[in-house]
Structure formats: structure tokens, C-alpha cells
Amino acid sequence: MAMRQTPLTCSGHTRPVVDLAFSGITPYGYFLISACKDGKPMLRQGDTGDWIGTFLGHKGAVWGATLNKEATKAATAAADFTAKVWDAVTGDEVLTLAHKHIVKSVNFTEDSNCLLTGGNDKVLRIYDLGKPEAEPQEIAGHTSAIKKALWCNNDQQILSAAEDKTIRLWDKNTKEAVKTLSFDASVSSMEYIPDGEILVITYGRTIAFYSAHSLDLIKAVDAPASIHSASLHPEKDFFVAGGDDFKLYKYDYTTKEEMESYKGHFGPIHCVRFSPDGELYASGSEDGTLRLWQTAVGKTYGLWKCVLPEELSSENSEALYCPPAEIKA
Amino acid sequence: MKTPVSVLRLPSGPEPNSRGFDPSSPRFTALCSSSSSDDDDDDEEQQRLRSELRQRFLWTLSLMKHKLVQFDMHERVRMRARFGASDLDVLRLQVSELETPLGVQREALVRSQDVLACSFEL
Numbered sequence: 001m002a003m004r005q006t007p008l009t010c011s012g013h014t015r016p017v018v019d020l021a022f023s024g025i026t027p028y029g030y031f032l033i034s035a036c037k038d039g040k041p042m043l044r045q046g047d048t049g050d051w052i053g054t055f056l057g058h059k060g061a062v063w064g065a066t067l068n069k070e071a072t073k074a075a076t077a078a079a080d081f082t083a084k085v086w087d088a089v090t091g092d093e094v095l096t097l098a099h100k101h102i103v104k105s106v107n108f109t110e111d112s113n114c115l116l117t118g119g120n121d122k123v124l125r126i127y128d129l130g131k132p133e134a135e136p137q138e139i140a141g142h143t144s145a146i147k148k149a150l151w152c153n154n155d156q157q158i159l160s161a162a163e164d165k166t167i168r169l170w171d172k173n174t175k176e177a178v179k180t181l182s183f184d185a186s187v188s189s190m191e192y193i194p195d196g197e198i199l200v201i202t203y204g205r206t207i208a209f210y211s212a213h214s215l216d217l218i219k220a221v222d223a224p225a226s227i228h229s230a231s232l233h234p235e236k237d238f239f240v241a242g243g244d245d246f247k248l249y250k251y252d253y254t255t256k257e258e259m260e261s262y263k264g265h266f267g268p269i270h271c272v273r274f275s276p277d278g279e280l281y282a283s284g285s286e287d288g289t290l291r292l293w294q295t296a297v298g299k300t301y302g303l304w305k306c307v308l309p310e311e312l313s314s315e316n317s318e319a320l321y322c323p324p325a326e327i328k329a
Numbered sequence: 330m331k332t333p334v335s336v337l338r339l340p341s342g343p344e345p346n347s348r349g350f351d352p353s354s355p356r357f358t359a360l361c362s363s364s365s366s367d368d369d370d371d372d373e374e375q376q377r378l379r380s381e382l383r384q385r386f387l388w389t390l391s392l393m394k395h396k397l398v399q400f401d402m403h404e405r406v407r408m409r410a411r412f413g414a415s416d417l418d419v420l421r422l423q424v425s426e427l428e429t430p431l432g433v434q435r436e437a438l439v440r441s442q443d444v445l446a447c448s449f450e451l
Contacts, residue, residue, distance in 0.1 A: 053349025307335045
């Protein structure tokens, strides 16, 4: 029996949600961090969306946020010209890294020992978190503000996307650009999938998949509206994308066919990411909310419960919240 | 027509007065219980000092009752009034005969966040 998707809305932010990231799977489940223009990034339990804590300290909009694999550290990039590192268990601020302009992107290496930052001063910086007072290594080259910077290929290389409409692949040791991709439009988002070394890029209405090693195009799909972010399922059977028309689109990765689209947000979608187990994906929007969506609609997982029609009207259904049939989310 | 998927409840939102990171959560207790005994002693001493300061503050508020108190506010404004009471969260102070630059207010509530300092004779 076909079920209709019930997204779970996570409220709490008071301004647009511009970035989100999942941790890896830890003994305590997996976690989700959201970056918001209200300056207060939040940590949530990944499978339920339950709020765990708010990282307090930034004095401006937070543009980027990330967690390390074990969800023990968080990093944020903000308009107050700083990147901060946090203890993601206690919520305490551990480190403030001053920059010369708005910081847009932060990313940990796999071992959590180094932090990569990028922002409006057009320079990539690598901080050794074991020696925080030491000057960071700098990589210059972009001619406009950097929007996103990621470690890739076993943390030996760096991928960066900037307003100069290029994506560059850098060697961490030589600090030289190994390859450059040029586009007609500014790249709106970038996701790196280590398993399979795939890069997911969005620009204009296009969602494109590249090899992270060679930067060769694998495939590209055009969506009905301008896309701000896309994410590939860990098993690479689907990808999801969202953008200007407030809808979330789900595509078959193999056939590139659009499978479903979901309404729910009240504003453009800025970021979307699959959870590490692929069971759900989270979207952040201009409307100030995060929403969690099921990959397999109707499956019992997290707060979603698979209920057979007979159970809905029985006495045992008191504990269940069944949304009204006409959902105007 | 498709039936919408049921949910057990909605995700819980932020607490209004707390930044979260519940110290009694399993993850916190497992990953943060490694503080040394020195830290524990420091924590205890800090807590003792905090309790003492809080007690002195509350005693001061009770001693202020019926006394003429001078309030130093922003923009070098100084006002005198007879102190009545404070509310539970010390957000508002109830005063009488408040001498303001615009005249004397018989009864007033002063926003404590606007007060820089207050002084009175014991």
C-alpha cells in the first residue's frame, strides 16, 4: 500500500538554515549539526531530530558547520570572521580561529587532527588542531570568495568551490592546483563521497557527478528548478536535491529519472544531506526549519512508525500521532 | 488516496533557558567522566563560592527593603527611590517615590537589566 511521506520538522532556529552535516555512526547513534543565520548552530540526534544542544559563542551568521566522524568535535564558520571548534559532547567552545573575512566552510580530516577553512578572503587554510597557536598553512589561488572546501582522496587533496565559478583540486603538500573545473554559473554546493570517490556538484538547475580523482564528469541531471544542494545515497541508488521551488526531488541515480518530489518547506532549500545509514535525509531551508525525510517511505525507523490500516482505528493507536489526511505542512 | 506515514511524536525542540548538552545523558557520562580529582575539588570550591555570593546577594536584596536606594543607570542617569521588592528572577524591582529626570513617580517597576549599580545606607 502506497504511503505518503511525513517529514519531521525540527524547529528552533529563527533564521534561514544554510548548512547541515551528519556525523558518522557512533555507539550513540549519529548526529546532525545545522548552521543558521541566527548565529546559533544546533546539534541534534540524527535519527529523530531531537535537539541536544546549541553552540553559543558566534557573533554573526553561521555559514558552515561540520562534525567529525565520532561526533566528539564540531566546527563552525561564521560571518564574525572566525571559525570555531567545539566539544560536541559538552557544547563548550574549544578554539576560536580568527580570519580576515567571513568564513564560509569548515571540514575536519578523517582523524580529526586538521581543520580546513575557506571563506571570503579567497584563501584556504589548514589548521593543525594539535598546535592551534601555530600559523595555518595557506593555499591561495581562487580569485573570488570560497564557498565550500573539502578534504578528499584520503585527506591528501583538497576540493574547493568558489564564486569565481571554478572548482579546484589541490595537493595538500605542494599546495598547487592539480586540476580546475570551470562552469558558466557559480557552484551552489559540493558533496564528497569517499566510498567510490564521487563528487556531487550543483549549479543552476544541474546536479552533476564527477570522479573526485580525475574530475571527469560521470553524469549530469537537470531539475525543474534552480538547485542549491544535492546528496547521493550511500548505496548510490538515489540522490536527492532541493532548491528555489521549495521542493525536494528524489532521483534514481542509475537511470537519472525523477522518482518523487515532496513539498513541505516554506522557502528555498539551502542544503540537503543523506544520513550515514541512508535511511533518511535532512533538508535546511530559508524558512528556518530542518526537515527529516524517509528514504523508504512507510518504514519503521526513528520516529516514523509503519502502521497497518487496521491498527489506526484500534485502541492501541493512542500513542501514535497520525497527521491529518490533508497535510498542509 | 495515500495514507500519510504515522509518527510516534514530533522531534523535541530547544529548551528556552538552557543551551542543552545534558550532563546526565549516556553519551556525556561515558565520554566526560574522565575528570581528575583535582578538577572535582576545584568544582566544589567554585560551587561553594558561588553559593556564598548568591546568599549575600539575596540578603542584600532583603536588607534594601524600605530603604532609600540610589540607582545608577545608563547615560549617567541617577535615580533615587524607596525600594520595595524584587521579582523572583530579579528582572524587575518594585520601588516607590522614584525620582526620575522627568519627575517623581509614585509607584514604579524598574527593569533590573537597565540598572548598572545600586547603593544604599545600611
